[in-house]
Amino acid sequence: MLHLVSYVYIVSSALFILSLKWMNSPVTARRSVLAGEVGMLMAIAGVLLSFHVFNWEWILAAFFIGTAVGIPIAYIMPMTAVPQRTAMSHACGALAAALVGTAEFYRANQIHETLSTFVMVPLMLETLLGFLTFTGSLMAMGKLQEVLPQRPITYRGQNLTNFALFGIAAALGVWLIVDPAQTWIFPIFAGLALVFGVLLIIPIGGADMPTVIALLNSYAGLSACAMGFVLGNKMLVIAGALDGSSGLILSIIMCKAMNRSFTNVLFGAFGQLQVAHGHAEKRPVRSATPEEAASILDAASSVIIVPGYGLAVAQAQHKIRELFDALMKRGVDVKFGIHPVAGRMPGHMNVLLAEADIPYDRLYAMEDINSEFPQCDVALVVGANDVTNPAARTDKSSPIYGMPILDVDKAHTVMVIKRSMNPGFAGIDNELYYMDKTLMLFGDAKTFVSEILKELPARAAA
């Protein structure tokens, strides 16, 4: 029986790998989910058959509750809340790993089983990563849900405090590895990891969430992977490593898209007061009415729409789709240019636009669309700011200097839908708004687009 289970685990692992492989294209992606589900069911059936299972009532009750909670989360959650849900599931995954590690530690100590260094090292990593990711993800979730302030929370000596705390936790971990019988250390160690998770995330601002979510994803995966080492289960190691590397790649992509390093994201507290004083003088901008905007769009032959987090906040994706349809019907070539860090998690904008039924071959990544801006008649920016700021290319003193941006300023005409002239989250003034070819469309994205739409059919009839 035990042998059979090993084979089941091998097949499950293969299915997990295939599942990720099929995510390379939207055409095969639906298959991914199926492969993942079959792999998971096989793994669960495998473990339940692999040994004489006691306490069925506990296990079944947990399965029941987990399913009862999971189904509504998946179906009720609006797509704009996906970043929060993702943060929450990082928290759940990390908690599961941390608790299994904790239970294993006490179980072995209870029966005076010697925990070898080879078990203790991964066990400490599992619980450390698990607990800190648990609270860290809850903090990220709070920020995304706007229960907690999105601005970085900072204080003097913050990094020093964090390093010191982490140092103590690491030292206690090493002590436990050397002498696992000192069970009194464990709760202190776990508590420090929980506190460290909170302190690590509170100084990070909302705009950096894509990187942080990806990083927490990686930690949760590595925690599961460490559990595989503790329990000697290679399937856990594989699945955890896949998740860990996925999170790592995504966070590297996010960092590159902001031209920043990991350390800078984690300890830099971006968007601090350094620029808030900035240019205080009021410079003139040109604004336009929905009617003028409609006539410009109507006359254009190509339009690139650049969405950002503001689109998600205003829930404007369906109105944008209507605009997309109306313009496409008029023979205008409409494309979407999406910056890797637009929104609050990797791929956030793509999901929102796909939800509004915009075909995915119209969604272009930054490097594929940038060469098209110079030939484009109108660039319409909806709720994006820093990712369109030409200062990133030219102004060495700008905090975002060197960040790859969408070359919106190269389009013949630029229109920006924005609530007011308040600078964006990072507090950086956007040169784009003061250019001669830029028209500011002041208002809520959803309302403004509806007004443009109202103007469009009238013109077609005339």
Place this chain on the structure above:
Amino acid sequence: MSDLEITLFVFMLATFLGLEVIRRVSPLLHTPLMSLTNAISAISVVGAIMITGAYGATMLSKVLGFIAITAAVTNIVSGYLITDRMLKMFKKPGGKK
């Protein structure tokens, strides 16, 4: 080779494989990718079952294991379902639904 060495080999290979496979994922699908890997990493449910269902499991093991299974199953169920829900939204090019 000891079991630990074999496991380390498996870890090393799985990490490199993961990096190569994920690198090829279209940026279009980064959000569903994250919810999918989340569901997959809830494989920790296997460890939680081993802890909870062990012979002579203490009350502590049972309670911690119970919470762990609940959290992992929540991730599995909501992770796969929401990934599928998102992927359904990616309409084929050209084809007007």
